[in-house]
Amino acid sequence: MSIANGSFSQSYAEAREKFLAASEQAGGHPESFINPNKGPVGETLATDVVWFGDPAAEKVLVCISGTHGVEGFCGSGWQIDWLRGGGPQRLPPGAGLLMVHAINPYGFCWIRRVTEENVDLNRNFVDHSQPYPDNPGYRDLADHLIPRSLDEASLRAAEAKLQEYRRQHGDIAFYRAVSAGQYSHNDGLFYGGNGPTWSNRTTHAIIERFLKQRKAVAVVDFHTGLGPYGYGELIGHYDVGTAGSERQRSWYGPSLMETKRGMSASQARDGLTHYGYNRALAGCDATVVTLEFGTYSREQGHQVLRADHWLHKYGDPLSGEGRRIKAALRDHFYPDRDDWKEMILFRGYQVTRQALAGLASS
Numbered sequence: 001m002s003i004a005n006g007s008f009s010q011s012y013a014e015a016r017e018k019f020l021a022a023s024e025q026a027g028g029h030p031e032s033f034i035n036p037n038k039g040p041v042g043e044t045l046a047t048d049v050v051w052f053g054d055p056a057a058e059k060v061l062v063c064i065s066g067t068h069g070v071e072g073f074c075g076s077g078w079q080i081d082w083l084r085g086g087g088p089q090r091l092p093p094g095a096g097l098l099m100v101h102a103i104n105p106y107g108f109c110w111i112r113r114v115t116e117e118n119v120d121l122n123r124n125f126v127d128h129s130q131p132y133p134d135n136p137g138y139r140d141l142a143d144h145l146i147p148r149s150l151d152e153a154s155l156r157a158a159e160a161k162l163q164e165y166r167r168q169h170g171d172i173a174f175y176r177a178v179s180a181g182q183y184s185h186n187d188g189l190f191y192g193g194n195g196p197t198w199s200n201r202t203t204h205a206i207i208e209r210f211l212k213q214r215k216a217v218a219v220v221d222f223h224t225g226l227g228p229y230g231y232g233e234l235i236g237h238y239d240v241g242t243a244g245s246e247r248q249r250s251w252y253g254p255s256l257m258e259t260k261r262g263m264s265a266s267q268a269r270d271g272l273t274h275y276g277y278n279r280a281l282a283g284c285d286a287t288v289v290t291l292e293f294g295t296y297s298r299e300q301g302h303q304v305l306r307a308d309h310w311l312h313k314y315g316d317p318l319s320g321e322g323r324r325i326k327a328a329l330r331d332h333f334y335p336d337r338d339d340w341k342e343m344i345l346f347r348g349y350q351v352t353r354q355a356l357a358g359l360a361s362s
């Protein structure tokens, strides 16, 4: 583990190149799922995956980066460090490990949290044949969350409306309205989509190709932006008392925070990657955990997300203003500092070690 080896990247294209090179260097054969879109300067967008270990392994660990696009700088950095640092050679006998790099390559490359469909991938794994969950609070706040203009007067007026709602309904209802997910505003925040996105379909293609027929699959999905700076909170979403919850508790111990017990900074929501994997892997022991690294304050997170959504609704992402907004968003989800990266690497190794040990014992 070393910051000096430059496992972290400054752009999606750099991360992709390093991931593919490190995969081959380590003896792997990466496969690419090409996204039909391009990056701002014509970059190829792809989800790249690579398998290590026994091809017939009954037990597999899956490590995912970039569910929320721009958050991919974090998970990618750890993945590349693992590949370069001899991770594949240290796998326990009989284990398989699947690296999924940039499951939302559009968001990673364009510096967005959402996919090319403006969808929060972590709200998109719902049953699209059923009526979508309703979020009336979001409808009340939509125009204040993304005001027509970002000038000072407009922002102040919008903020006053938001704070009024918060006073009337309380903090929990406020955060639920804003960020629990909504299916009514396709240009809004935390939009869950009106069908499976490319990244969702690619997730299912990856599961089909690599994970069906296994006995046990553990997933660690890397995220950033919630919680104290540098701290990696392990978040589980299983219902209390289920086999999934019990497995996670025994593998990860007291550092596991369970949303269904109200323990986590994150709230239980519809459409999470967690549900996508668990449904698709019904019949095998799936153990899915989110590894969420803190950066800066929640308020700052809301400001940068709101500005980015304003930019894609009303502004020009390639303008000077667009670049300023992108730089602030990137900094919020990717503090480009050695101390933060050291914390990512340490915790990334710790959690994946626990997951592999848990798989071996299960």
Ligand SMILES: [Zn+2]
Binding pocket: 067, 068, 071, 223, 224, 225
């Ligand atoms: Zn995230």
